[in-house]
Amino acid sequence: MSSPIRNIGIIAHVDHGKTTLVDAIFKQAGLFRENQHVADRVMDSNELEREKGITILSKVASVHYKEYKINIVDTPGHADFGGEVERVLSMVDGVLLIVDAQEGPMPQTRFVLKKAFENGLKPIVFINKIDREHARPLWAYDKTIDLFIDLGASEEDLFFPHLYGSGHGGFARISPDGGESDMRYLFEMIVNSVPAPRVEKEGPFRLQVNNLDYDPYLGRMFGGKVLRGTVKVGDRVEMLREGLEKKAGFNVTKLWTYEGIQLKETEAVGAGEIAMLAGMDNVLISDTIAIVDTSEPLPAIKVEPSTLTMSFFANNSPLAGKDGGKFLTIHKIRERVEKEEAVSVSVKIDPDAPADTVKVKARGELQLAILIETMRREGYEMQISRPKVIYQRDENGTIQEPFELAVFECPEDAVGSVMEDLARRNGELKDMRKNDNGSTSLEYRIPTRGLIGFRSNYLTMTRGLGLMSSLFDGYGDYTGEIVSRSQGSLISKDPGKLTRYAYEDVQERGTLFYPVGTEVYGGMIVGACSRDEDMIVNSTKEKAATNMRSATSDSTSVLDSHKEFSLEQALAWLRDDELLEVTPKQLRFRKKILDHSERRVAERRSDVIGV
Numbered sequence: 001m002s003s004p005i006r007n008i009g010i011i012a013h014v015d016h017g018k019t020t021l022v023d024a025i026f027k028q029a030g031l032f033r034e035n036q037h038v039a040d041r042v043m044d045s046n047e048l049e050r051e052k053g054i055t056i057l058s059k060v061a062s063v064h065y066k067e068y069k070i071n072i073v074d075t076p077g078h079a080d081f082g083g084e085v086e087r088v089l090s091m092v093d094g095v096l097l098i099v100d101a102q103e104g105p106m107p108q109t110r111f112v113l114k115k116a117f118e119n120g121l122k123p124i125v126f127i128n129k130i131d132r133e134h135a136r137p138l139w140a141y142d143k144t145i146d147l148f149i150d151l152g153a154s155e156e157d158l159f160f161p162h163l164y165g166s167g168h169g170g171f172a173r174i175s176p177d178g179g180e181s182d183m184r185y186l187f188e189m190i191v192n193s194v195p196a197p198r199v200e201k202e203g204p205f206r207l208q209v210n211n212l213d214y215d216p217y218l219g220r221m222f223g224g225k226v227l228r229g230t231v232k233v234g235d236r237v238e239m240l241r242e243g244l245e246k247k248a249g250f251n252v253t254k255l256w257t258y259e260g261i262q263l264k265e266t267e268a269v270g271a272g273e274i275a276m277l278a279g280m281d282n283v284l285i286s287d288t289i290a291i292v293d294t295s296e297p298l299p300a301i302k303v304e305p306s307t308l309t310m311s312f313f314a315n316n317s318p319l320a321g322k323d324g325g326k327f328l329t330i331h332k333i334r335e336r337v338e339k340e341e342a343v344s345v346s347v348k349i350d351p352d353a354p355a356d357t358v359k360v361k362a363r364g365e366l367q368l369a370i371l372i373e374t375m376r377r378e379g380y381e382m383q384i385s386r387p388k389v390i391y392q393r394d395e396n397g398t399i400q401e402p403f404e405l406a407v408f409e410c411p412e413d414a415v416g417s418v419m420e421d422l423a424r425r426n427g428e429l430k431d432m433r434k435n436d437n438g439s440t441s442l443e444y445r446i447p448t449r450g451l452i453g454f455r456s457n458y459l460t461m462t463r464g465l466g467l468m469s470s471l472f473d474g475y476g477d478y479t480g481e482i483v484s485r486s487q488g489s490l491i492s493k494d495p496g497k498l499t500r501y502a503y504e505d506v507q508e509r510g511t512l513f514y515p516v517g518t519e520v521y522g523g524m525i526v527g528a529c530s531r532d533e534d535m536i537v538n539s540t541k542e543k544a545a546t547n548m549r550s551a552t553s554d555s556t557s558v559l560d561s562h563k564e565f566s567l568e569q570a571l572a573w574l575r576d577d578e579l580l581e582v583t584p585k586q587l588r589f590r591k592k593i594l595d596h597s598e599r600r601v602a603e604r605r606s607d608v609i610g611v
Contacts, residue, residue: 003196003197003272004067004068004069005068005069005070005071005196005197005272005273006068006069006070006071006093006094006190006191006194006196007071007073007091007092007093007094007194007197007225007272007274008070008071008072008073008092008093008094008095008096008190008194009073009088009089009092009094009095009096009116009121010022010072010073010074010095010096010098011095011096011097011098011109011112011113011116012097012098012099012100012109012112012128018074018098018167019074020167020168021098021126021128021167022061022072022074022167023167024167024168024169024170024183025063025072025183025186025187026061026063026260026261027170028170028182028183028184028187029063029064029065029187060072060073060211060258060274061074061258061260061261062257062258062259062260063260065187065190065191066191068191070187070190070191071092071258071273071274073088073091073092073274087210087211087285087301088210089115089116089119089121090119090208090210090224090225090301091208091210091211091224091225091274092121092225093121093194093195093196093197093198094121094122094123094124094190094193094194094195095112095113095116095121095122095123095124096123096124096125096126096190097109097112097113097116097123097124097125097126097144098125098126098128098167099125099126099127099128099140099141099143099144100128100129100140101127101128101129101130101132101135101136101137101140101164102129102132102134102135102136102140103140103467104136104139104140104143104144105140105143105144105147106407106409106467106469109147110147110150110151113147113148113151114151117151117152117153117157122157122160122193122194122195123157123160124160124161124162124189124190124193124194125141125144125160125161125162125163126162126163126164126165126172126186127140127141127144127162127163127164127165127176128165128166128167129166129167129168130164130165130166130173130176131166131168131169132166137164137176138176141162141164144160144162145158148160161189161192161193163185163186163189164176164178165180165183165186170182170183171183172184172185172186172189173185196272197225197271197272197273199225199226199227199228199271199272200227200228200229200271201229201270201271201272202228202229203228203229204228204229204290204291205226205228205229205230205231205235205237205289205290205291206226206227206228206229206288206289206290206291206298207223207224207225207226207227207231207275207277207288207289207290208224208225208227208286208287208288208289208298208301209222209223209224209283209284209285209286209287209288209289210223210224210225210285210286210301211223211224211274211276212283212284212285212342212343213276213343214339214342214343215278218253218254218278219278219281220278220280220281220282220283220342221254221256221276221277221278222276222277222278222280222283222287222289223256223274223275223276223277224274224275225272225273225274226269226270226271226272226273226274226275227271227298228271229270229271229291230268230269230270230271231252231255231268231269231275231277232252232255232267232268233252233253233254233255233267233268234251234252235251235252235291236249236250236251236291236292237249237250237251237252237279237289237290237291237292238250238289238290238291238292239280239282239283239287239288239289240287240288240289240290240296240297241284241286241287241288241297242286242297242299242300244297247292248280248282249292250279250280251279252277252278252279253278253279254277254278254279255267255268255269255275255276255277255278256275256276256277257269257273257274257275257276258274263276277289284342285301286298286300286301305346305402305472306346306347306348306361306362306363306390307363307364307389307390307402307448307472308361308362308363308364308365308368308387308388308389308390308448308452309350309359309360309361309362309387309388309389309390310359310360310362310368310384310385310386310387310388310571311353311357311358311359311360311384311385312330312333312337312357312358312359312360312382312383312384313330313356313357313358313382313383313384313385313579314328314329314330314333314356314382314383315328315381315382315383315581315582315583316383317383317521317524317581317588317590317594318495318521318522318594319519319521319581319583319588320381321381322519323381323583323584323585323586324379324583324584324585325379325380325381325583325584326379326380327378327379327380327381328380328381330355330356330357330358332380333358333375333380333382334349334358336375336378336380337349337358337360337371340371346362346363346367347360347361347362347367347371348360348361348362349361361390363472364470365387365451365452365453365455365568365571365572366455366568368387368571369567369568369571372384372567372571372582373567375582376582376583376584377584379584380582380584381581381582381583381584382581382582383579383580383581383582383590384571384574384579384580384582385574385576385579386571386574386575386576386578387452387571387572388449389401389402389447389448389449389452390402391478392475398477398478399477399478400475400476400477400478401447401448401449401475401476401477401478401479402447402448402472402474402475403445403446403447403448403472403473403474403475403476404445404446404447404448404451404470404471404472404473405430405443405444405445405470405471405472405473406427406443406444406445406446406451406468406469406470406471407441407442407443407444407468407469407470408422408441408442408443408444408458408466408467408468409435409439409440409441409442409466409467409468410439410440410442410458410461410462410465410466410467411438411439411440411462411463411465411466412438412439412440414461414462414463414465414466415440415442417461418442418458418461418462418466419442421454421457421458421461422442422444422446422450422454424482424483425446425447425450425451425454425482426446426447426450426479426480426482427444427445427446427447427450428444428445428446429442429443429444430443430444430445431443439465445473446470447476447479447482448472449482450482451470452484452571452572453484453568453569453571453572453573454572455468455568456566456568456569456572484572484575485573485575486532487510487528487529487530487531487532488528488529488531488532488533488534488535489525489527489528489529489534489535489575489578489589489591490506490509490510490512490525490526490527490528490529490535490537490539491523491524491525491526491534491535491536491537491591491596492520492521492522492523492524492525492526492536492537492539492540493522493536493537493538493539493540493596494522494538494539494540495520495521495522495540496519496520496539496540497517497518497519497520497540498512498514498515498516498517498518498519498520498526498539498540499516499539499540499541499542499543500516500559501541501542501543502537502538502539502540502541503516503539503559504559505537505538505541506526506527506537506539507559507560509527509529509530509535509537510527510528510529510530510535511527511528511530511560511562511563512526512527512560512562512563513525513526513527513528513562513563513564513565513589514526514527514562515562516559520539520540521590521594522594522595522596523590523591523593523594523595523596523599524588524589524590524591524594525578525588525589525590525591526539527562527563528563528573536596565587567582567587570587570589573589574589577591577592577593577599578590578591578592579591579592
């Protein structure tokens, strides 16, 4: 008899509705009581995921349909979290591709689909959001076939099982104008079209780790799909790793499987099931867990390399510890980043960094921004350097830098300004085409450093309507300098509070970043200069008291509004001699050297060295 287990990964472009569709599957399966209040997008359990509307971490949940247990793995759609996608595909046996009925398949869909084909996974397709105005379900289906052909799919793969429906509306239909009002056909498509787990029922237990977690009481938790045999609590197993000759033995102390969105403790787990284990701390993604003396380590799961690096420092500014931060030392910061490294595929700490620095390598700036935002909400204070790309040298000693293949979909009237900005960032136009919905798609090969800070500019240029997606495209020759910022900094001369009188005076020299009344210190950057030069300003000066009084002059002068920064925008705005001070309540820009005279000496010294 075929296995009653189905393991399926849900993949889609950002915002095509996969997490909402999972909600509908849960409701259909009766996972929640009739009167139970359930938050929308239940798989996006992380607070940041809810705010940003994206999936950051892959997660597993399960539902039962008839005699089948369906393990569902929700995956990120954003390129910065591509490492998550890679490891998810290694533990599922089929993928459910979700395509927006209005937008059709998007660039990130291409990336994940290609990975699915490389892993030998057969996709099934759900054309989502057919109840939206402007939906084009049949057009989206045709475009999906085109995409399959582009990716070299076999003739058999072109006849993929597909349904039309709405995750938000909670229905799946065989044709767009069908009358079905629930998800039954989707369940049928999953159990009939997704193959049973490709595993060995008999033989000694073996599992490859592609999921990590941490529990303060139990320590490291790790798991994946059981590839062979059965494991029970108390079994003696060992951890094997490529390149590591010594095997580490341990006893399995706890076992869990997924029931709904919770982990359920169990005594034994058989082949084909997705499980979590405990019993050893030093376990990493790709490690093989097997019965003693039975196996060689399985090949490591390949993920896209880290392309950016960023340094974390302890906060040593005059305002350190005044914004409610609980963890201020570099030791605490390193401890927290090590915890992140242990559960993330693409976050790595550079062991050669100085003792007072935590140098972190990651896939992209959004990934780093998410880590920093998570830490500040947990009560950490730190100072962050500007993100830098990781360079390499080829066999001839030539500097090589990472490149991205980026696709931008933008309104017609924004094409000129977008292309102009990308040209400044050393982007090379590869393809340009008009879309049926009136937008234009631009495909560029661009250095990774050219995309740092581009996202927020792009959204401004396209009035929030632009879509962008990027994939790592290997290393290439260094393309020369990219001017990241054309404005200098307005640097506060003295500590104190930003006064209205000073604000009026300083706003004539540029744009301020903070409202009147903000606490500032010497060397802190309070705004952007209108020219490309740094300027020291007196941001705390008070109006001199005189006998002359005007009843209306103070109240009638209008202050320009200050500029607010998101964390990603702030990281991109930095220059190499600046830091971003991050606290639970505030983001502050500052010079690395706060003292003005010391800074001038350092600048002169660097100029001499440069000559």
